[in-house]
Structure formats: structure tokens, C-alpha cells
Amino acid sequence: MTxxxxxxxxxxxxxxxxxxWGARYLDVLVALLAFVVLASLPLFTxxxxxxxxxxxxxxxxxxxxxxNLLVGYTGLTSFGHGMFFxxxxxxFGLIMQRLAVPIPVAFVTTLAITAVIATVIGAICVxxxxxxxAFVTLAFQMLIHSTILSWASFTGGDxxxxxxxPRPAFLGIDLSNHIHLYVAACALLVLGLLAMRQIAQSxxxxxxxxxxxxxxxxxxxxxxVWRAKLTIFVLAALFASMGGMVMALFVSGAYPEFAYxxxxxxxxxxxxLGGVSxxxxxxxxxxxxxxxxxxxxxxxEYHGIVLGVVILFFALGLRKGLLDFAVEWVAHRRDAGEGxx
Amino acid sequence: MLxxxxxxxxxxxxxxxxxxSLAFSDGSLTAVIGPNGAGKSTFFNLITGALTPDAGAxxxxxxxLAGRSPPEIVRHGIGRAFQVASIFPSLxxxxxxxxxxxxxxxxxxxxxxxxxxxxxxGHAEHVxxxxxxxxxxxxxxxxxxxxxxxxxxxxxxxxLEPKVLLLDEPTAGMGPxxxxxxxxxxxxxxxxxxxxxxxxxxxxxxxxxxAPKIVVLCYxxxxxxxxxxxxxxxSAVIDAYLGTEHAGAA
Numbered sequence: 290m291t292x293x294x295x296x297x298x299x300x301x302x303x304x305x306x307x308x309x310w311g312a313r314y315l316d317v318l319v320a321l322l323a324f325v326v327l328a329s330l331p332l333f334t335x336x337x338x339x340x341x342x343x344x345x346x347x348x349x350x351x352x353x354x355x356x357n358l359l360v361g362y363t364g365l366t367s368f369g370h371g372m373f374f375x376x377x378x379x380x381f382g383l384i385m386q387r388l389a390v391p392i393p394v395a396f397v398t399t400l401a402i403t404a405v406i407a408t409v410i411g412a413i414c415v416x417x418x419x420x421x422x423a424f425v426t427l428a429f430q431m432l433i434h435s436t437i438l439s440w441a442s443f444t445g446g447d448x449x450x451x452x453x454x455p456r457p458a459f460l461g462i463d464l465s466n467h468i469h470l471y472v473a474a475c476a477l478l479v480l481g482l483l484a485m486r487q488i489a490q491s492x493x494x495x496x497x498x499x500x501x502x503x504x505x506x507x508x509x510x511x512x513x514v515w516r517a518k519l520t521i522f523v524l525a526a527l528f529a530s531m532g533g534m535v536m537a538l539f540v541s542g543a544y545p546e547f548a549y550x551x552x553x554x555x556x557x558x559x560x561x562l563g564g565v566s567x568x569x570x571x572x573x574x575x576x577x578x579x580x581x582x583x584x585x586x587x588x589x590e591y592h593g594i595v596l597g598v599v600i601l602f603f604a605l606g607l608r609k610g611l612l613d614f615a616v617e618w619v620a621h622r623r624d625a626g627e628g629x630x
Numbered sequence: 631m632l633x634x635x636x637x638x639x640x641x642x643x644x645x646x647x648x649x650x651s652l653a654f655s656d657g658s659l660t661a662v663i664g665p666n667g668a669g670k671s672t673f674f675n676l677i678t679g680a681l682t683p684d685a686g687a688x689x690x691x692x693x694x695l696a697g698r699s700p701p702e703i704v705r706h707g708i709g710r711a712f713q714v715a716s717i718f719p720s721l722x723x724x725x726x727x728x729x730x731x732x733x734x735x736x737x738x739x740x741x742x743x744x745x746x747x748x749x750x751x752g753h754a755e756h757v758x759x760x761x762x763x764x765x766x767x768x769x770x771x772x773x774x775x776x777x778x779x780x781x782x783x784x785x786x787x788x789x790l791e792p793k794v795l796l797l798d799e800p801t802a803g804m805g806p807x808x809x810x811x812x813x814x815x816x817x818x819x820x821x822x823x824x825x826x827x828x829x830x831x832x833x834x835x836x837x838x839x840x841a842p843k844i845v846v847l848c849y850x851x852x853x854x855x856x857x858x859x860x861x862x863x864x865s866a867v868i869d870a871y872l873g874t875e876h877a878g879a880a
Contacts, residue, residue, distance in 0.1 A: 313744050488741060495721075495729040495745045496738040502718035509678065509716075510733040510786060511704040517739065 312490065320483045327475040331468050340471045341539075342583070346575050347478035348536040352552075353559040353571035354485055355528035360557075361565030362489055363521050364501030365415070368553050369426030372410075372433045373526040375548025376403050377533025379437065382450040382543040391459050399534060400527055407526035408519070415518035427550060434548045449544035454537060464538055474535050481528050482572070488524060489568055497521055558596070562603055564610025573612045631655055632677075632708070632794050632826060637686035637696075639669075639676055639850075646672040647683070648850035654794065654828055659820045661841035662830045665871050669850040670830045671713060674796050678710050679703040690794065709792030713799045713830075715779035716786075719772035723763050723782060726771055727754035730789040753789065760822075761785040761815070777808045781815070788819070795819075797829035801836065809833060813840060834872065838862070846871060 331340060352374050359365040380399035384390060390398075410429050414422055437444045445451055456464040464470045488494055496517050499507040504514050537543050546552065555578065556571075563574025581599060585592040607614045632654040639647040646669045654660055662670050675681040677688050679700040688696040695703050718726050731750035732738050740747070746754075758764045761781045766774060771782060780800060787795055800816055801809040813836050820827045831837050837844060838858040846853040846867050853871075854864045861867055 487744075490744055492729070492732045492737050492740040492743065492745045492747055495725065496733065498721060499718050499726075499729055499733075502720050503716060505680075506712075506716040506718065506786070507733075508700040509704055509710060510730050511701045511736075511790065512733050512738050513701055520739065 313487070316483060316486050316490075320479045324475060324479040327479070328472050331471065337467065340467065342579065344471055344474040344535065344539050345579055346572075347474040348532045348539065349555070349559065349579065350478055350532070350572045350575040351481045351535065352529045352532035353556045353563075353575050354482060354568075355525040355532070356553075356556045357560055357565050357568075357571045358485060358488065358497075358521055358525045358528075360560055361570070362494060362501060363497045363518060364504075365518065365522070366419075366423050366557075367414075367426040368423045368550070368557070369428070369430030370525070370529055370556055371550065371552030371554075372426075372430040372548055373403055373407060373529035374533040374536070374552055374556075375430075375433060375437070375543070375545075376406060376526075377530030378537035378543035378547045379444060379450065379533075380530070381534040382454045382537045383443070385454045385456070386450060386452070389455060389457075391457065392464065393459060396534060400530060403526050403530035404523055407523045411519045411522035411526070415515060415522055427553070430548065430550055430553060434545060434550070437545050437548055444543075447545055450537075450542045453541040454543075456538065456541070470538060474539070477531060477535055481531055485528060486568055488521075493517070493520070558600055560610065561600060562610055564613030564616075566609070566613045567616050570610050570612040574610060577611065631689075631691065632828075633687075633689040634677070635687040635689065637673070637676055637688065638684045639672060639681060640684055645850045647676060650686070650847075650850070650852055652845060652852065652855070654826050656793070656826055657824050658826050658843060659817070659841055660826075660828045660843045660845060661837040662828060662845045662847060663832070663834070663837055663871065664847035664853070667849075668847040670847055671798055672850075673847065674710060674798050674828075674830065677703075678708055678796060704790055704792075707791075707793035708796065709787035709790045709794070710796040711780070711783040711787045711798065711800065713802050715776070715783040717771040717779055717782050720770060722768050722770050723758065723774070724754065724767035726782065727758055727763075727785060727789060730754075730786050731757075734790045757785050757789050760788065760819070776803055777812060780804070780812065784816075784819075788823070792825060794826040794828065797827065799830050799832065801831065801833060809836065816840075 327343060330343065356367065356370045359367050359370065377399055380402050381395050384395040384398055385392070388395070414425050414429070417425055438447055462469050462473060464473060496507070496512055499510070499512065500514055500517055508514050533547060536547065559574035559578050560571050561574070562577045563572065564570030581596060582592065585595045589595065603610065609617070634650055634652045637647050637650045638645070650673065662673065664670050672681065676683045679695070679698055679702070682697045686696060687694045690706055690708060693706060695706055695708070721729065728746040728750050731754045732740070732747055735750060737747055737750070755764070758767060761784060763778065763781060763785060766778060771779065774782060784797065784800065797816065801812050804812060816827065816829065817840050841858065843855070844858060844861045845855045846861060848870045854861060854867050856864070862872070
């Protein structure tokens with residue numbers, strides 16, 4: 290037995306496992322608390338606009354956080370992630386309109402369809418690097434968008450899925466009721482974030498960080514880089530699809546804009562605004578972008594210019610997203626404080 | 631045993647590796663030397679799967695690994711460290727080691743558990759200890775000194791418990807004192823781990839001091855193999871690479 294093998298056989302301190310379990314329970318606790326706070330909001334406010342805002346945050350938050358699994362954790366900048374948001378919305382809407390199945394069945398079926406399509410697209414895209422990956426994902430998004438537009442008999446073309454999406458009650462949950470829909474959106478957001486947090490903090494999450502930092506070295510550690518990238522591409526697509534379904538339920542329809550390249554651009558903006566180095570950065574970015582959007586459009590029709598200036602401020606001024614900036618600032622202050630002690 | 635048979639690789643009209651055949655016995659320590667452009671790093675790249683050979687075989691304990699992917703070759707027991715330290719800049723030393731051990735234990739895809747896995751901790755600690763990196767466990771790799779980054783690169787290869795360890799210029803970019811510290815560490819690892827070590831090196835003082843066997847490459851071909859004494863006295867090696875400074879009884 291070499292010294293290396295002897296080390297492998299050495300006694301293991303339980304602290305690591307205990308800490309890992311503790312962190313997981315802490316995440317669950319925080320998620321529960323967040324859900325309770327969000328779900329109880331209707332008890333304190335009658336503002337439909339506020340609840341609508343939270344539902345939209347749920348849809349975009351799931352979508353943007355899933356993009357960060359690719360951008361922030363794996364180093365894969367996708368310009369076409371919005372295709373899965375659109376697929377979620379259209380898949381769910383079409384299934385509900387045409388098959389009249391219970392909502393959970395449509396939900397799971399849409400996820401399955403998304404997984405299949407993401408596997409095919411991902412198998413091609415993740416072989417590419419950097420800007421090539423970014424633009425091929427964009428090309429696939431435009432392919433899906435064009436399909437939606439041109440297959441009018443099935444998708445409604447540029448008019449989208451009209452006539453509303455049936456929302457039959459299941460297990461006592463009636464999603465045509467605004468409060469029920471609100472609570473369901475909050476639940477999906479919290480569950481989705483919890484699942485993505487688990488992915489990010491799992492051994493696989495650290496494999497992704499290694500690939501982001503140095504994919505070549507990762508392969509010399511025995512890691513199948515292509516398979517790992519494909520896995521996260523599909524997982525991220527599933528959460529984006531979930532976001533699309535929440536949006537479809539909210540607007541009771543699906544529109545070509547949900548699959549247009551600008552939706553991917555918005556998710557990238559969100560990540561730039563909130564930050565990609567902290568898990569909740571995209572969630573903060575979502576709230577910021579939607580707030581900005583809603584506020585600015587009230588005052589000017591040139592909201593795009595205002596948003597552009599804000600993005601430039603973050604990109605050139607802070608050089609990072611708001612939450613990343615805040616976390617670094619706090620760490621810097623703490624280090625400075627320790628230095629004085 | 632690592633055996634290379636008639637290995638060939640060309641880039642356009644340039645034969646970077648030209649019919650190279652070598653054998654490295656278990657537990658041996660071999661230095662590969664040669665002028666710039668001799669094909670030393672290409673030779674390592676062919677063995678480790680970074681490049682696909684045009685012809686020839688790379689046999690590890692009788693299994694031909696030529697043309698297989700780096701992950702496959704790593705799994706068969708060939709680890710490597712790079713000329714420019716190849717590390718994960720944003721991870722701490724400890725995270726790097728724990729993630730590498732997880733990869734070695736085929737747990738890199740585990741989704742349902744939290745990082746770090748308890749079963750990876752002991753081995754990661756041990757390798758950090760072995761390379762003298764324990765005190766720097768919480769430093770991110772990017773903030774380490776050049777020498778420590780090279781050590782971390784070697785630690786990554788050692789985590790995999792390789793049968794054969796290939797070190798591409800382990801002392802590159804180091805000052806004189808740091809070089810000797812590094813090479814002493816390499817020798818110590820070779821002696822304690824009982825693994826086959828092949829290293830590329832340009833510093834002839836180091837090569838002649840620690841390598842029992844030396845391979846000289848020139849223009850992709852083997853110019854000579856032998857003990858330090860044999861290489862010093864080889865007129866072809868003196869003409870092509872050593873010059874008179876390291877020749878003869880120097």
C-alpha cells in the first residue's frame with residue numbers, strides 16, 4: 290500500500306458531512322420561511338398588482354436562476370436559453386388546450402418534452418465553446434421561434450395561443466383563482482430555487498465550477514466534461530421551462546415573444562444586474578429589472594434607453610451585479626475589521 | 631510498466647514525434663530532456679490523450695491507451711501535471727482537492743448530496759499534507775504563489791493515485807532555491823509513493839543529480855537513452871543539446 294492509499298483509508302472526520310447536512314437543512318428552513326412570508330402576503334395586502342408582480346418574479350426568477358447555472362456555475366453563456374422558457378409556455382398551453390389533462394400531468398409532460406428537446410440541442414451545442422456556443426444556442430432559439438410563427442395551425446402563429454388555457458382544479462387547488470395561482474407560483478419558485486441550490490452545492494455543482502475554471506484540467510481528472518455540460522444544460526432547461534409554465538398560467542396563454550431572442554437577452558440582463566457569483570443574484574436581478582421596467586414604462590416610452598443606461602452603470606461602474614457587489618463589500622469590510630483587531 | 635511503441639505524430643509536414651519507442655519500468659524515475667521544439671510536451675500529450683497519435687501504441691500494463699480520451703487514460707492510471715500550472719483559480723486549495731477526490735471516486739456527478747462528501751475528506755487531507763499545502767487550504771488557487779500553484783497541480787495528479795506520473799517541467803518559472811525545493815519534493819514523492827515518474831526538465835544540474843535514467847529527444851526522435859554518465863559522454867547529445875558545459879565528468 291502506498292502512502293497515498295494509506296491516506297485514503299484514514300479515519301474521516303464527521304464534521305464535513307455534518308456541516309453539509311446542516312447547510313442543507315438551513316437552506317430548507319430559509320426556503321420554508323420565504324414561502325410562508327410570500328404565501329401570507331395576500332393576508333396583509335389587497336394589491337393585485339403586487340401579487341401579479343410576485344408571480345412574474347417567480348416566472349422570471351426561475352428562468353434567470355436556471356440561466357445562471359449555465360453562465361455563473363459552468364461558464365456556458367447561452368444566448369438562446371429563452372427557447373426553453375417558450376417551450377415550457379407553449380408545451381403546457383398546448384397540452385392543456387388540446388388534451389384537457391389534469392394540470393400536474395401537463396406539467397410533467399411539458400418537462401419531459403423539454404428534456405428531450407434540450408438533450409438533442411444540448412448534445413450539439415455543448416461541444417462548442419465560448420461565442421460559438423452562445424450563437425448556436427441563439428440559432429436554435431430562432432429556429433424554435435420561427436417554427437412557432439410559421440406553424441400557425443398548431444401554435445396560433447404570431448397571435449399566440451388564444452382563447453385562454455383551461456385550468457381545471459386538482460387536489461383542491463384552483464389555478465383560475467388568483468390567490469391559488471399566486472400561492473402555487475410562490476411554491477414553484479421556492480421549490481425550484483431549492484432544487485437549483487442543491488445542484489449548485491452538490492459535488493456535481495463543484496464539478497461545474499471546475500469546468501468553468503479549467504475544462505481541460507477537469508478532463509485530466511477523469512471528468513467527462515461533455516456529459517457534465519449536457520447534464521446541466523438539460524437541468525437548466527427544465528427550470529426555464531418551469532418558469533415558462535408559470536408565465537403561461539399567469540397570462541393564460543403563450544405568445545411568440547416568450548421564445549424570441551429578447552427573452553434570453555432579458556435573462557442575461559437580469560444576471561448582470563443581480564450578479565452571477567452568488568446564488569440569489571439572479572433573483573435580486575429579476576426584482577430589479579421588473580421594478581425598473583414597470584416604473585420606467587410608466588414615465589416614458591423610451592424605457593429601453595433607461596434600462597440600457599442602468600445596465601451600463603452596472604457593467605462599467607460596479608463591474609458586477611448588485612448582490613455580488615454587496616457580498617464583496619461586506620467581506621471587504623469584515624477583513625478590514627479583522628485586520629484592525 | 632509503461633511502454634511506448636513506434637509512436638508517431640505529425641503537424642503538417644513536421645514530424646513532432648517520430649517513431650518513438652520507450653519503456654518505463656514500474657517505480658522508475660526518468661528525465662526527458664532535449665532542445666526547445668524537440669517534441670517533449672507533444673510526447674506527454676500523446677501519452678495522456680491530449681493529442682491523438684498518427685500511429686503507434688501506448689501500453690500501460692499491456693493495455694493500449696493510444697488515442698483514448700484523457701478521462702479514460704486517467705482512469706487507467708496515468709496522471710500529469712502541466713508546464714504552466716493547470717489549476718482551478720476560483721476554488722480554494724481544499725475545495726480543489728475535495729472535488730478532485732470526488733472525481734477520482736466517480737462521484738463528480740452526484741446531485742443528491744452536499745459538497746464536500748465525507749468520504750473524500752481523508753484522502754484530500756492526506757495529499758494536501760503530502761505536498762505541504764495544508765496551511766494554505768483556505769486560499770483560492772489564484773492567490774497562491776507560482777511554486778504553490780505548481781505543487782497544487784501535482785497534488786491534483788496525485789489525488790488520482792496514478793501508476794505513472796508525468797511532470798512537464800515541474801520547476802518552470804521558479805527561482806534557484808524554489809527549483810531545488812520542488813525537485814526535492816518530486817524525488818520524495820517518487821521514493822515514498824513508489825510510482826513511475828517521468829519528468830521533462832531543462833535544468834541539467836537537476837536532471838543529472840536526481841534522474842537515474844535520462845531520455846534525450848531531438849526533432850521528435852530519440853537521440854539517446856541512458857544513465858546520467860552515459861548521456862554526459864554521448865557525443866551526439868553533446869553536439870545537439872548539452873554543449874561542453876555538462877559534458878564528460880562535469
